[in-house]
Amino acid sequence: MYSEVRVFSENKPGKLSRLSKALGSAGIDILALEIADEGKFGVFKILVADPAKARDVLEEAGMTVALNQVAVFQIPDEPGGLTKLAQTLEDAGVNLTDAYGCILERGKQAVFVVKGENLETIENAAQGQGIKPISSLG
Amino acid sequence: MSVNQDRTGRRYELMSRDELTAFQNDALCQSVRQAAKSSYYAQRFRSLGLDAADIKSIEDVRKLPLTSKDDLRLSYPAGMLTVDPEQVVRMHTSSGTTGKPTAIFHTQADIDCWAELMARCLSITGATNRDVFQNMTGYGLFTGGLGLHYGAERLGMWVIPAGAGNTARQIMLIRDFGVTCIHATPSYAMHVAERMLIDGDDPKSLKIQRAFLGAEPYTEEMRLKLQDLYGFKAFNSYGLSEMNGPGVAFECEQRNGMHIWEDAFLVEIIDPETLEPVADGQTGEMVLTTLRRTAMPIVRYRTRDLTHFVQGECQCGRAHRRIARMVGRSDDMLIVRGVNVFPSQIEEVIMKHTWVGGNYVIHLTRAASLDQMTVKAEIAKSAFDGSVETIRGLVNELSRQLREQVGFSVTVEVLEPGSLPASEGKAKRVIDERG
Numbered sequence: 001m002y003s004e005v006r007v008f009s010e011n012k013p014g015k016l017s018r019l020s021k022a023l024g025s026a027g028i029d030i031l032a033l034e035i036a037d038e039g040k041f042g043v044f045k046i047l048v049a050d051p052a053k054a055r056d057v058l059e060e061a062g063m064t065v066a067l068n069q070v071a072v073f074q075i076p077d078e079p080g081g082l083t084k085l086a087q088t089l090e091d092a093g094v095n096l097t098d099a100y101g102c103i104l105e106r107g108k109q110a111v112f113v114v115k116g117e118n119l120e121t122i123e124n125a126a127q128g129q130g131i132k133p134i135s136s137l138g
Numbered sequence: 139m140s141v142n143q144d145r146t147g148r149r150y151e152l153m154s155r156d157e158l159t160a161f162q163n164d165a166l167c168q169s170v171r172q173a174a175k176s177s178y179y180a181q182r183f184r185s186l187g188l189d190a191a192d193i194k195s196i197e198d199v200r201k202l203p204l205t206s207k208d209d210l211r212l213s214y215p216a217g218m219l220t221v222d223p224e225q226v227v228r229m230h231t232s233s234g235t236t237g238k239p240t241a242i243f244h245t246q247a248d249i250d251c252w253a254e255l256m257a258r259c260l261s262i263t264g265a266t267n268r269d270v271f272q273n274m275t276g277y278g279l280f281t282g283g284l285g286l287h288y289g290a291e292r293l294g295m296w297v298i299p300a301g302a303g304n305t306a307r308q309i310m311l312i313r314d315f316g317v318t319c320i321h322a323t324p325s326y327a328m329h330v331a332e333r334m335l336i337d338g339d340d341p342k343s344l345k346i347q348r349a350f351l352g353a354e355p356y357t358e359e360m361r362l363k364l365q366d367l368y369g370f371k372a373f374n375s376y377g378l379s380e381m382n383g384p385g386v387a388f389e390c391e392q393r394n395g396m397h398i399w400e401d402a403f404l405v406e407i408i409d410p411e412t413l414e415p416v417a418d419g420q421t422g423e424m425v426l427t428t429l430r431r432t433a434m435p436i437v438r439y440r441t442r443d444l445t446h447f448v449q450g451e452c453q454c455g456r457a458h459r460r461i462a463r464m465v466g467r468s469d470d471m472l473i474v475r476g477v478n479v480f481p482s483q484i485e486e487v488i489m490k491h492t493w494v495g496g497n498y499v500i501h502l503t504r505a506a507s508l509d510q511m512t513v514k515a516e517i518a519k520s521a522f523d524g525s526v527e528t529i530r531g532l533v534n535e536l537s538r539q540l541r542e543q544v545g546f547s548v549t550v551e552v553l554e555p556g557s558l559p560a561s562e563g564k565a566k567r568v569i570d571e572r573g
Contacts, residue, residue, distance in 0.1 A: 006524035008517060010554055036526045040551045043526050062336075064517065064554055066524035 001119060002072040002135060003051035007044040008064040011037065019044060022061040028054050031137060032102035032113065047072075047102065047113060049138045070098075070115045071123050071133050077103050077110040085112060085131055092125030094118065104137075111137070145292050146258035150401035155457045158400050163195040165429035166404055170202065173435040178209075178217040196404060204413065204425065204438045210240035210380065218434050219243050226433055231279045232379040239279075242379060243433040249288065251430045252382045255399050256289020259388035262397065262454070263348055263373045265319050267294030272312055274322040274330075275353065276302040281383020282353045286321045289385060295319070302326070305333050305560075312344050319348045321375075324356040324364065325565030328496035331367045336519060336555060342369040350375050352384060354565055355464055357482050359489030363496065374463060380439055381426055387461055395448035395460030402430045405459065406438070407446065421446040421465060442467045472568065474502065474509045475546050481567050484513065484548075487539050493521035493532050497558045497565075504572040512549040513540060519555055 009015045023030060023046075032047040048054045051067055058065045075081045082101070089096070098115040111134070116122050123133045153161065167190075173179040174190040182203055183190065192201060210218070210232075219226070227246050231239035244252070265271070271290045277283035283301065290297045298315060300308055308330060311317065320327070327349060331341040346368055351361070352375030361372045376396050377384035386403060387396035398405055404427040407416050416422035424441045428434075444467065448460040466480035473479075481500060488494055495518035503510045513536070517529070533550045540548040 004524075006522075008522045008529070008552075008554060010552075010557065038526050038530060041529065043524065043529075062556060064519050064522045066522050068524035 001069050001123070001133070002113075002137075003067040004070045004113065004115075005044075005046040005048060005051050005054045005058070006066045006068050007046065007058055008066075009042055009044060011040055011042050016044075018061070019046075019058070019063070022058055022063070023048070023054060026053070026057040028057065031104070031111075032100060034100050045098075045100075047111075047137070049136075068115070069119055070113050071119050071126075072137070073112045073114070073126055073131050074104075074134050075101075075110050075112050075131070077106060077108055081110060082112060084129065085126060088126050088129040088131065089114075089122065092121065094122050094125065096122075145254065145294070146261045147254040147401070150399070151258055151262075151456065151458070153401065153457060158457055159196065161401055162404055162429060165401070166196050166199065166427065167193055169427065169429050169431075169435045170437065172220050172432060173218075173437050175220040176213075176218045176434070178213040179435075179437065199404060199406065199427065199438065200415075202427075202437050204440055205436055206440050207240065207380075207442070210436075211238045214238045215241055216243070218436070220435065221245060221433050230281050230284075230379055230383065240380060242382070244382075244431075245433045248382075248431050248433050251402065252285065252385055253288035253292040255382070255402055256285055256385035257292040258289075258399065259375065259385055260286075260289055260293050260295070260319075260350070262388060262390040262456075263350070263371075264391050265293065265295065265348060269295050269318045269348075270298070270315055271295040271319045271321070272298040272300050272308070272315075272317045274300050274302065274308055274320055274326060281377070281379045282321070282323075285377065285383040285385055286350065290319075290321075305330055309334065309339075309344070312346065317344070317346060319350065320346055320370075321350040321352075323353045323565065324351045324360050325354060325497070325567075327351065327364050327368075328360070329560050331364070332495050332497070332516075332518075332555065335367075341367050344368065346370045348373060350388075352376060355466060355470065355482055357485045357489060358463065359486050363489050376443075376461065376464070378441055378443070380436060380441075381428065382431070386426070390452065390454045390456065392453050394452065395462055397452065397456055397458040398461050400458045403427065404429055405461075410440075410442075410444075416446075419446055419449050421462075424461065470568075472500075472502065472570070474511055474544070477545055479511075479544050483543055484540065485567070487543050488513065488515060488536070490539075491515075491532070491536055493518055494536075495519070495521075495555050497560075498567070499558060500568045502568070502570045502572050509572060510549065511544075511546070512551055514551045514553050514558070516553045516555050516558060 034045045036043045055065045096116045101112040103110045170193045171190045225245045226243050228244045231241050275282040334341050349370045349372045373389045376387040387398035406425040407422040410423040444465040445461045495516040498515040501512040537550045
């Protein structure tokens with residue numbers, strides 16, 4: 001399991017830069033960022049190496065923050081690199097409610113972040129096929 | 139007990155109904171005679187063919203004209219003053235935001251009487267000279283600050299005149315001096331609690347026992363929420379600048395309606411349309427006549443506040459009648475899509491939702507000639523679990539309940555904690571941009 005940082009935000013100009021400035025000045029690198037948009041408000045989903053520190057930094061800056069559990073898998077950054085993981089999840093019959101990926105090292109490694117109804121089932125299925133969920137991005 | 143030691147006016151406080159009526163009969167006659175000394179009432183009475191001597195008891199009160207806020211404005215600056223300027227020791231003005239304010243004048247005796255009424259209010263909540271009291275409202279022209287201050291000092295409390303604002307210092311003083319009683323607007327008390335929660339602090343750790351809340355309309359739900367957050371007992375206070383300010387009516391330890399001090403105010407409740415008295419126990423507009431003020435008596439003042447007499451006798455035994463929490467001011471009533479709505483009806487629904495941090499506004503706009511109501515509410519930090527779906531569910535549920543309450547659809551918007559301007563005085567809850 002891994003923790004994704006989630007930040008509640010009104011949908012207004014300046015909210016992304018506020019977030020970026022706070023993390024930047026604390027020396028925290030954003031590995032991936034996604035916005036779930038709900039019209040008047042949205043939720044930022046952020047992948048960082050130290051989620052607990054990011055939470056503290058953002059709360060200190062006055063933001064409303066929660067940590068949510070996700071499964072993160074390391075995959076090769078190459079054409080078809082996602083296929084084995086995707087096939088495994090299909091075979092296990094699990095449904096994803098949310099997923100995104102990011103490259104850690106171009107042409108070498110990437111990570112894929114998933115969220116589903118039962119994270120443990122997802123992780124066990126992947127582990128059975130030799131795809132290890134990672135618990136650290138540091 | 140000698141009169142000098144009677145700091146809270148116990149000789150009035152403990153009067154029986156009959157004693158109060160007898161006192162009021164005399165006091166009304168005196169008050170009307172005093173009012174007739176002002177240029178404003180002299181002319182008003184003359185134009186009605188009324189002589190102050192025509193008023194012989196409280197039975198005659200309806201012979202007197204009603205006084206409206208506009209009348210007070212007409213008399214601005216000093217048309218209702220009845221004494222020589224050298225006898226005036228203080229004035230206050232209303233917090234009205236439109237046009238001219240209304241000015242109220244006091245002699246030293248008036249200030250003493252106000253302090254006595256206020257001290258009485260505090261004492262019936264069980265507060266004593268052993269309490270440490272922090273006054274968290276603005277001083278100056280606003281009557282809430284000085285009103286409570288004088289009353290608390292007269293009762294012998296240890297008074298911290300913190301004034302409004304500077305929340306971090308407020309919290310520090312409360313903690314460092316072991317404050318047991320506070321006076322604040324409900325919205326500021328909520329703001330302080332939110333500030334503490336955001337900082338990871340617990341308002342209960344302050345150990346405040348009593349909170350005197352007033353100066354703005356608020357609901358029972360808001361009281362329960364504040365009591366729950368702080369662990370104190372909240373007492374409702376009622377007053378208006380035209381009737382000195384705070385000190386008009388207050389809840390006793392029973393907390394079932396506010397005793398209105400009938401030695402100082404003659405109370406009528408009338409139908410705001412027909413101006414006839416409503417049946418006892420029915421809701422109407424409260425009309426007040428000052429009975430103990432010299433510099434500026436006001437006759438039959440239309441408060442615009444809607445309330446009713448709480449029926450039966452209070453368990454505390456005091457004969458002064460109790461008025462119920464204000465339904466709202468007749469001027470606060472909103473007409474949205476032809477429906478009469480009081481902001482208090484909206485707050486009642488909102489405060490039942492624990493995810494709402496406490497601060498909210500009601501926003502009215504017009505689109506394609508149709509009124510739109512949007513409730514914008516700040517989410518409590520603790521309510522955010524990271525999920526969009528959770529918030530969507532909360533919004534839909536609140537929206538559904540608001541629709542049930544008012545009969546038309548209400549849009550709900552969730553805001554970040556602290557994004558609405560913090561109110562340190564009276565909260566502005568309604569923004570009407572319908573033009």
